Amino acid sequence: xxxxxxxxxxxxxxxxxxxxxxxxxxxxxxxxxxxxxxxxxxxxxxxxxxxxxxxxxxxxxxxxxxxxxxxxxxxxxxxxxxxxxxxxxxxxxxxxxxxxxxxxxxxxxxxxxxxxxxxxxxxxxxxxxxxxxxxxxxxxxxxxxxxxxxxxxxxxxxxxxxxxxxxxxxxxxxxxxxxxxxxxxxxxxxxxxxxxxxxxxxxxxxxxxxxxxxxxxx
Numbered sequence: 001x002x003x004x005x006x007x008x009x010x011x012x013x014x015x016x017x018x019x020x021x022x023x024x025x026x027x028x029x030x031x032x033x034x035x036x037x038x039x040x041x042x043x044x045x046x047x048x049x050x051x052x053x054x055x056x057x058x059x060x061x062x063x064x065x066x067x068x069x070x071x072x073x074x075x076x077x078x079x080x081x082x083x084x085x086x087x088x089x090x091x092x093x094x095x096x097x098x099x100x101x102x103x104x105x106x107x108x109x110x111x112x113x114x115x116x117x118x119x120x121x122x123x124x125x126x127x128x129x130x131x132x133x134x135x136x137x138x139x140x141x142x143x144x145x146x147x148x149x150x151x152x153x154x155x156x157x158x159x160x161x162x163x164x165x166x167x168x169x170x171x172x173x174x175x176x177x178x179x180x181x182x183x184x185x186x187x188x189x190x191x192x193x194x195x196x197x198x199x200x201x202x203x204x205x206x207x208x209x210x211x212x213x214x215x216x217x218x
Contacts, residue, residue: 008087027087106201116159
């Protein structure tokens with residue numbers, strides 16, 4: 001059964017990559033019921049009490065919630081030879097039995113019983129803070145090559161999320177633009193970029209990136 005294995009929230013801390021901007025990448029599991037809504041003013045996290053440091057690159061309406069699959073964390077544990085707890089990749093939701101990489105841009109996840117609906121908007125692109133947080137040399141390249149990025153989601157209908165909530169995928173679009181494909185297009189396979197514009201639910205920031213890089217106006 002597809003479930004939310006863990007709900008993870010973070011507090012601001014100094015950035016392990018250096019610089020003056022703090023980070024909220026240190027997410028820790030909570031047993032509390034957490035309210036989820038569109039970020040106030042289009043800035044910050046969608047989860048109440050979850051901190052975002054760099055508002056120019058993280059959070060906002062199209063990155064209100066970040067989800068990563070426990071199955072993929074387990075694979076990385078073997079690859080890295082270290083334990084990876086829920087929230088270790090900075091994800092808000094650690095999922096179980098959800099095909100996060102294969103999720104189509106624009107599909108909707110109905111979570112729990114309190115009316116929460118999230119919509120897949122884009123893949124996560126790794127950054128220096130992520131690499132410094134894991135303290136792994138060459139991490140950005142390693143993570144990129146594997147192309148299992150996790151998914152950002154926007155809030156369609158606010159609600160509450162708890163550890164153990166069910167995840168039901170509905171409104172799955174008929175295009176073929178998945179989180180994994182979008183990530184590969186933006187990183188390793190630029191020839192795929194024009195195809196991303198077939199997904200109406202693609203975040204506007206990425207849509208503009210596709211137009212700029214590919215020269216396709218759509």
